[in-house]
Amino acid sequence: MNTSGRALRILQITDCHLGRTGHSSLLGMDTRASFDSVLELVKQNYPEPDLVLATGDIGQDGSVEAYRYFQDKMSVFSCPVFWFAGNHDNFPAMLEVAGSRGALEKTFASGPWQLIFLNSAVPGKVHGFLRPKELSLLNRTLEATPDKFALIAFHHHPIDTDCQWLNPIGLRNREAFFATIDRYPQVRGVVWGHVHQEMDQRRGDVRLLAAPSTCIQFEPRSREFGVGRESPGYRWLELHPDGRIETGVVRADHIEFEVDMNSGGY
Ligand SMILES: Nc1ncnc2c1ncn2[C@@H]1O[C@@H]2COP(=O)(O)O[C@H]2[C@H]1O
Numbered sequence: 001m002n003t004s005g006r007a008l009r010i011l012q013i014t015d016c017h018l019g020r021t022g023h024s025s026l027l028g029m030d031t032r033a034s035f036d037s038v039l040e041l042v043k044q045n046y047p048e049p050d051l052v053l054a055t056g057d058i059g060q061d062g063s064v065e066a067y068r069y070f071q072d073k074m075s076v077f078s079c080p081v082f083w084f085a086g087n088h089d090n091f092p093a094m095l096e097v098a099g100s101r102g103a104l105e106k107t108f109a110s111g112p113w114q115l116i117f118l119n120s121a122v123p124g125k126v127h128g129f130l131r132p133k134e135l136s137l138l139n140r141t142l143e144a145t146p147d148k149f150a151l152i153a154f155h156h157h158p159i160d161t162d163c164q165w166l167n168p169i170g171l172r173n174r175e176a177f178f179a180t181i182d183r184y185p186q187v188r189g190v191v192w193g194h195v196h197q198e199m200d201q202r203r204g205d206v207r208l209l210a211a212p213s214t215c216i217q218f219e220p221r222s223r224e225f226g227v228g229r230e231s232p233g234y235r236w237l238e239l240h241p242d243g244r245i246e247t248g249v250v251r252a253d254h255i256e257f258e259v260d261m262n263s264g265g266y
Contacts, residue, residue: 007238007246008110011042011049011077012153014056014193014235015213017088018070020063027227028260031060031215032069034232037252038214039073045250046236050079051108055193055211056086056121056155059093067097082108085121086155086194087128107141113239114148114186116141120156120171128156128171128194135180142184149243151189152181159208161195164223170194181206189245191237197228198235198249207245211235216259225265231257 017031018024024031052074059066074081083103085091098104108115116138120128130138134154142150157170158177171177181187189207196218199210212235217228233251240246 005111005241007240008051008113009046009049010237010239011046011052012191012211012235012237013038013042013052013054013214014211015086015196015215016054016058016070017060017213017215018058018066019060020065024060024066026060027216027263027266028258029215030258034215034252034257035073037255038232038234039076041250041252042234043076046234048079049077049236050110051115052077052079052081053117053153053191054081054083055153055191056084057088057193057213058083058086059090060088062088062090062093064093064096067094071097071103080108082115082117084117084153084155085119087121087126089121091121106137109145109148112148112241112243114141114145114150116150116152118152118154120154127169128154129173130154130171130177135176138177139180142181142187146184146186148186149239150184150187151191151237151239151245152187153191155192156194157192157199157210158190159201159203161197161199162221163195163197163218165225166195166218178203188239188243189237191235197230200247207247209235209237209247212249212251225263227259227261227263229261231255
C-alpha cells in the first residue's frame with residue numbers, strides 16, 4: 001500500500017430528518033434550522049473536506065422538497081457528496097433529486113483508501129438488513145482491492161448500543177456482515193447513523209463509529225425511548241495513508257434548540 005501523502009478528510013452528517021417545508025419539525029425541533037446550524041459549524045471548523053458522507057434518514061417525509069433542500073445546502077462543498085437511504089428515506093425521490101447515480105454511487109476510491117456504501121434500509125421497516133446483493137457488492141469490492149484500506153458505511157447499527165430499545169431496530173443480519181469483513185484484513189472502519197448519538201468502539205483492527213444526528217439526540221444508556229440533552233452535531237474522519245483513522249464529533253453547543261424532552265417516541 002502507498003503509505004505516503006496526506007489523509008483523506010471526510011465529513012459525516014446523518015439523520016437530518018428534513019421535511020417538505022421550512023416548518024417541518026421532529027419532536028418540536030425545527031430540523032432545517034438545526035441542519036443549517038450544524039452546517040454553519042462545519043463551515044467554521046471543517047470547511048474543506050475531501051468528501052461528504054450523509055448516512056441516511058436525510059428526509060423525514062420522503063418528499064422531493066426535503067432532498068432538494070439537502071442538495072442545495074451541499075452545493076457549498078466543492079468535493080464529492082455521497083448519500084444513501086435510511087429507514088425514513090424514499091429512494092425514488094432521492095434519485096429524482098440526485099438526477100443520476102452520482103451522489104448515490106456505492107463505491108469511491110481515493111489513494112490508499114476504498115470506500116463502500118451499502119443500502120441497509122428495508123422498505124416499510126425501521127430495522128436494517130443487508131440483502132444478498134449488498135453483501136455481494138461488499139465481498140466483490142473487498143476482494144478486488146486487497147491493496148487498499150477499506151471504510152464501509154450504511155445506515156443501521158451493526159452492534160448493540162447501550163439503549164435497549166434501539167437494539168432490535170439495528171442491522172438484523174450483522175453476523176453475515178461481520179463474517180464477510182472478517183475475511184478481509186484491509187477493513188479499518190465501519191460508520192453508520194440511525195442511533196442519534198455518538199459511538200466509538202473497536203472490533204480487532206476495525207473502528208466502529210456512529211455520529212450524532214443533525215437534529216434530535218437519543219438519550220444514551222436508556223432502556224426505553226428517551227430524548228437526549230446533547231446538541232446536534234457532525235463527525236469528522238481523517239483516513240491516513242498508513243490505515244489509521246482519526247475521528248471526532250463536534251456539536252452545535254452554542255445554539256439553543258427547542259425539543260420536546262418528554263416525548264415517548266415518534
Ligand atoms: N418509543 C419508541 N419505541 C421504539 N421505537 C421508536 C419509538 N419512537 C420512535 N421509534 C422508532 O425508532 C427509530 C429510531 O430512529 P429513526 O429516526 O429511524 O426512527 C425512529 C422510530 O421509527
